[in-house]
Amino acid sequence: MHTPMNKYELNDSHKKTIKEICESFGNKHGELINILHRTQEKLGYLPEAVQNEIALNLDMPLAKVYGVVSFYSFFTMTPKGKYPISVCLGTACFVRGAERIVETLEEELKIKVGQVTEDGKFSLDCLRCIGACGLAPVILIGDDVHGRLTPDMIKGILKQYK
Amino acid sequence: MYKMQLLVCGGTGCQASASATIVDKLNESLKAHGLTEDAQVVITGCFGFCEKGPIVKVIPDNTFYTQVTPEDAEEIVAEHILKGRRVSRLLYEDPETKEHVSDSKHMGFYQKQMRIALRNCGFIDPENIDEYIARDGYSALAQVITELTPDQAIDMLKQSGLRGRGGAGFPAGLKWEFTKNYTADQKYVVCNADEGDPGAFMDRSILEGDPNSVIEAMAICGYCIGANKGVVYIRAEYPLAIHRLQVAIEQANEYGLLGKNILGTDFSFEMELRYGAGAFVCGEETALIASMEGGRGEPNFKPPFPAESGYNKKPTCVNNVETFANVPVIYLKGPEWFSSIGTEKSKGTKVFALAGKINNVGLIEVPMGITLREIIFEIGGGIKDGKKFKAVQTGGPSGGCLTEKDLDTPIDFDSLLAAGSMMGSGGMIVMDEDDCMVSIAKFYLEFIVEESCGKCTPCRVGNKRMLETLEKICGGKGDMEDLDNLRNMAHVIRDTSLCGLGQTSPNPVLSTLDNFYDEYVAHVKDKKCEAKQCKALATYTIIPEACTGCTVCARNCPTDAITGERRQPHFINQDLCIRCGVCYTKCKFNAILVQ
Structure with missing residues (x-):
């Protein structure tokens, strides 16, 4: 999933991947969101160079592609860590102390929400409700759900991903 | 046909608690005991009782096992499937009578429910x-x-x-x-x-x-x-x-x-x-x-x-x-x-996601016209840790907070609107005495500000201004004029926004202003947050009897407001304290008192 990719310049294989994705959706403007989903799945994130390539393939203004990418929280213009961490900030998690979980994670990882650790191992984001309110507060690390958390559990959980 | 079926909940909550591993272990045990011809493991949708998940239900006797772990699989198969004896330690314990209940029909959580939209959830394999x-x-x-x-x-x-x-x-x-x-x-x-x-x-x-x-x-x-x-x-x-x-x-x-x-x-x-x-x-x-x-x-x-x-x-x-x-x-x-179910204008049932400070978190479906009291105290089993009920938020960021006085109103689309909230899609978050309603309003506004699409000005700019005002209040810098401003802005946003999101976005603020005005006043006049959620309004002191003098707080205090000798009780200089709460989070001996 995480092909090393220069943020500013794409090599031919990246361009080929993007072209194939756009073609698989018939280069239709109406399929832009699906194309972005698939591209992010393949390349990890959607920096300007990738958006530009998509715009060229679909023959639409880059501003339009950027408008869509920046509108939806699922699309990211920065790379994620090897283990992306998402803290659920749904209401159920909020009233059961999710904010303190975020603070503890920021402290442990020495990064802020939206950033990646220096070694590229963890990235930290917040999201709205994954629907596991029975386990509140909840975090996702990759696809693993960790629930019923207290701040003192964070250190041990992060250790599992060293 | 199989004589018995083991239904394992494959909903998100239970899957997060290893229900997939439970399925594997059950299958292994069935194989080991030569029971694969007699019993079958089925992964179903959500049973609703997320609080007690993962759930395993045995058919035909309807035994309802709660909080099952992968290690319990062998015992369920060896005892129940093979010998027909229920594993009583995994049964639900009635919180009042302390007796084991084996069948979901007799649990408070299910008794008042009526399942129409959820009729098949937890009964069938959704992939078949x-x-x-x-x-x-x-x-x-x-x-x-x-x-x-x-x-x-x-x-x-x-x-x-x-x-x-x-x-x-x-x-x-x-x-x-x-x-x-x-x-x-x-x-x-x-x-x-x-x-x-x-x-x-x-x-x-x-x-x-x-x-x-x-x-x-x-x-x-x-x-x-x-x-x-x-x-x-x-x-x-x-x-x-x-x-x-x-x-x-x-x-x-x-x-x-x-x-x-x-x-x-x-x-x-x-x-x-x-x-x-x-x-x-x-x-x-x-x-x-x-x-x-x-x-x-x-x-x-x-x-x-x-x-x-x-x-x-x-x-x-x-x-x-x-x-x-x-x-x-x-x-x-x-x-x-x-149309025989429900109230005069709202027919049928409604599914609610019951969450927050409540004993039985889960997914429930109830006939329209049920009261909030029945939902929270009978189905939901009351407030967690015996705390006092404060409010229930319905309708998500577009809804409002209802209080004690609304508990006995039969709920349907219209009565919730009349009470200043709304049905919304069915989120229902219960709050207790430890929740600060100003912070809750702020939480929802943060959400709205982030999610506002920006197309129309009242929603894009107005909600941002409201959020800033609430931040000011929670930060201890608010005054009475801010409360009037909040209400005015809320009305403008409600009346002039383009879509439903904008028109309903001030609801959490308006309903908390209506129902918890005193709490707002306490924030701006007395600079006090009763629920102790607003850090900037709290006073931190050290309880000398509990302090061991480990120096952790002093070393972590960003403004060097804490002084004291090693192994001696420490002291917080209130003039230097910026109320960041670090000492409270760091102290391992509960020696920091927040007031």
């Missing part, structure tokens, strides 16, 4: 269409397309009184009729599965537990309005629900229940999925359609309504997941049966 068919699945579709005209079918839906479960409560039958009345070469049925409400997981559970009921209803709708295409717009954040829908659509196509000339009639219906990408505003139907067309999910003026000009500018009928899930039963049991 035969199980849905065995419970009368697709017979409503067969009946409608072979025996009824579209007008007759729409009339039945109108008679049932079913109202849209997505939030606004618009009568579903009318919506179908409007869409039918427009002539066009192409029409669409759209299922809104963009459940963006924080703390709500009703639609997700239905799609994960019973995807076929939604597909069947969409096909019925297609027949009624004259559409041969159905699209489910679903959040990309729901991978399991997406997977189960895909499986169900594939199987329905194989069985000829979707596709060309369904059941030998002239009616054809195809389905596809479209993925959302994380934008709350896309729950609004015009924004949802803009997003389906590949663009920014910004709402548009109505009229024209989607019934006239929707997806690809064609007549489109948009209903939400729960609305659709109700439809097949209405045709099977008749509109009279459905």
